Amino acid sequence: MVTELNNIIDFNKFIGLSVPKNKDFEISRLEDLSEAMLDNVPPFRHRLYSVCLAEELDMELNIGYYKRNPQVPYLLFKSPFQIMSWRTQPGLIKGWHFLFTEDFLLKYTQLTEIVCEFPFLQLDKAIPFEIDTKNASQLAEIFRKINNEYESDESDRFELIASYIHVLLVHIRRLYDKSLQTEKELLIMAKESDLTLFNKFKDLLNTQIKEDETLPENSRTVGYYADLLFVHPNYLNAVVKRVTGSTALGLIHEQVITLAKILLLHTELTIKEIAFRLSFSEATHFGTFFKKYTDQTPAEFRKEVQI
DSSP states (O other): OOEEEOSHHHHHHHHTOOOOSOSSEEEEEHHHHHHHHTSOEEEEEESEEEEEEEEEEESOEEETTBOSOOOSSEEEEEOTTOEEEEEEOSOEEEEEEEEEEHHHHHHSHHHHHHHHTOGGGTOSSOOOEEOOHHHHHHHHHHHHHHHHHHHSOOTTHHHHHHHHHHHHHHHHHHHHHHHTTTOHHHHHHHHHHHHHHHHHHHHHHHHHHHOOSOOOTTTTSHHHHHHHHTSOHHHHHHHHHHHHSSOHHHHHHHHHHHHHHHHHHHOOOOHHHHHHHTTOSSHHHHHHHHHHHHSSOHHHHHHHHHO
C-alpha cells in the first residue's frame, strides 16, 4: 500500500529528516539531503509541490517512474498526488530543492495562477529536463536568495520568498517551453497529462447526465470537479482550455443544459422539480440560466417540442 503524506512534517519524518521550520514551505541543499537519500525509499504519495535543481550528480539515482539518469544540470518537478520512490548508490550530489503545500500556494496569490498553468507542475510522473550550466547558475542564484530569506528572522520573509519563487518559475517556464522543442518525451507527457485529465473530467460530466438523482450541491462549479480530480480549479480550467478552446465552466453549463432538456422532454417532472433535480435553489434561477443558453424559458422549450 502506498503511504500518503499530507504535509512537509510528514514528508520529512518519512524520509528521515528533521522537523521543518515551517509546515508549508521548506528549502534545502541537495548535499544536505544526500545521507537521507542513500536509503531506498518505498513508494509514497504526497500533497506537495516541489522544484529541484541538480547541479552535480555522481550517483545512481532512480526517482519514481523515471528510470534514466539525466545529464546534469537538470530540473525535476513534483506535483501533488504523484507516486514517488527512489533508489540511490553513494556518490556526489549538489543542488537545491524546495517544497511547498497547496495552502502556501493559495496564500500567495501571485503564485496560484502561474503554478496552475504550468504543465510541468501537474504531470502524472516526474520527468526531469536538462538545462545548460549558464541557466543552472542563474537559477541557483535565485535558490540561494530564497534560502537566505528562509534562514532569516524577518517577519515578511515568506512574502519575499513567494516573489522569488514566482521569478524562478517564470525563468523555468521559458526553459520548459524551449525544451519542448527538443525533449520529445516531455512534450508527449505534457499532452498525455492534459488529455488524461480532460477525459476524466468528461467522464464525470457524462456520469452526471446519466444519474436520476438530484445533482450534488455546487456541481455546476469548476471547484466541484477539481476536488474530485485532485487538482486546482485554475489548472483544470487551463487544461480544458488547451484541449478544447473552451472553459471548464462552459462545458459544465453545456452539460447542465443537455440534462435539463432531457428532463423536460422525457419526464413529467414540473419545472420546479427539474430545477431542484439540477440543484438550483429557486425555479426562477433555473429559468434564467436555461434562457441564457437557449433563448427560451424551460416552459417554452417543452411546449415547442411537444407541439
